[in-house]
Amino acid sequence: MDEKQRQRRVARDEAAERKRSAHSGFSNPENPRRSWPLTIVVAVFAAYCLFPFVYLLVNATKTQADFTSTFGLGFGHTFALWDNLTEVFSYQDGIFGRWLLNTLLYVVVGAGGATLLAIMGGYALAKFRFPGRRAVFAVVIGAISVPGIALAVPQFLLFAKLGLTNTPWAMILPSLISPFGLYLMWIFSEQAVPTELLEAAHVDGAGEFRTFFTIALPLLAPGIVTTALFTIVATWNNYFLPLIMLKDADWYPLTIGLNQWKDQASTAGGQAIQNLVITGSLVTIVPLVIAFLLLQKYWQSGLAAGAVKE
């Protein structure tokens, strides 16, 4: 079924639902019994959540001198956003651009791979009863509770032995595994892919992979978007893994690079470049914020996997 048709059906269902709840006069979106006091309480919390974004946006427009001398939430004497942006991308021979490309590489290969492995693994756990299934699940769930550091130290030593540290592989390989993604796809496959449909395809002579690609994958789309978004965030925002694995600034992702720029102010003789740190931070979060806003509908429906009512 194509996405448009599905959306239309969902919209129709929602309209019917609203009509019914309007009839019973309870908890319904068309009913004007909305509460201003409750809205204000939530608005205060939303302000707390959005406030640092405002701070970041305002301060990205300031020069280094204005940043240290003018009020934190007010604008500076000169509007330097464009100057800052140019400087971010040209400072130290434009290494920021390199960091951005590195991050993209890690996200595309690492998070993309993690999503693919999670889809296939989750589908297998949900739709097949094979020997070792329970053991795999127990071990993977147990692995979520292993602290990152318990893993990172031996991972580093192991990777060093194999000559993988300080190469993109050190960042990509561990990113390929997302236990949470596997769990999400498992729950989602269970609900979104009817077993009867798979059996029917099988009877018609379709192979295992053909059934997977032509029947299961389209049904899994919202779950895939959700899993992809979570693995992308995890990889894009990862700080700890590259911190231990990468020594060469040419392979840094944005997070490590930014922190290095921040530390520059506190090293002896280092030039304080807080204006670049702030503008660079803004550049770092903008793609993710946009992705979240644009794909809102998909990841929210994906996360509420069981929300298929009645």
Place this chain on the structure above:
Amino acid sequence: MSAAEVSAGPSPKVDSVSVNKHRVDWRGWKFLWPFVVVFLFVFIVPIVYAVFLSFFQTRMIGGTVFVGFQNYARLFGDGQFWGSVWRVTLFTLVQVPVMLALSALLALALDSMRLHGTRFFRISTFLPYAVPAVVSTLIWGFMYGAKYGLVGSLNSWMGVHLDVLQPSVLLASIGNIVTWEFTGYNMLIFYSSLSTIPHSLYEAAAIDGASEWQIVRRIKMPELKGSLAITVIFSIIGSFQLFNEPSIMQNMVPGNAITTYYTPNMYAYNLSFTGGQSNYAAALAIVMAVITMAVAYAVQLNSMKEQMK
């Protein structure tokens, strides 16, 4: 297998069906093997390796030697280690309940459909999750600054001397950053589990004369319990691993308020990457993994008991 063969009747149709039912089905592995292979390489092998490493010690004379449980014995009497464990325990005891209570209340408010602009609030409270720990710590760190940060501006404006980076409140300031980062994320987990409640249940309750508050207490809260177990466990694991925020803040804080053994993870990191004591760090990592899993397991048991009632 043998049962299938015995029960196989003369009709070929019955035969194929019963054989299919009892034959061992390996097909799932066709899809699962890539995950398992990488998982073995990046999870299982390193964990086994860490256990192995923890039984050795590198000495000036004699190189790396097998020392049995000596690293563990040393850890047992290591005040810096237990100090760091106590610090993250304290952090967990305060930060996790505050954050999860906020998340649950927010989810209930958003789900009540009584807000103006539900969609706006849903996305804006979740947005901090998209911000890397580095960036959120940087922003909050700049704002906390008493010299030219927002706190500094506030001080000179109101003539007070607030310092949210002094050692006695530092942990709370870090807690604020973590709360800011993850409240929306947990809210979303609660919110999506609330959205699985069929609306017919609300209608039925309303017809039976239930008030909105009764519906929250009797229908919504029990539904939240299931996701509460997940969020509690994830949050405990997260706070026991506290590393990014304090280590990024380390040189934004005056003096030595954030030590190299501020949290267990920072201690392990510094031991192995600047102190050259990988074996001791491996032992520390394993002890922390065991403690974390024990706590997570105990909480899980508790929440299961709750649901049994």
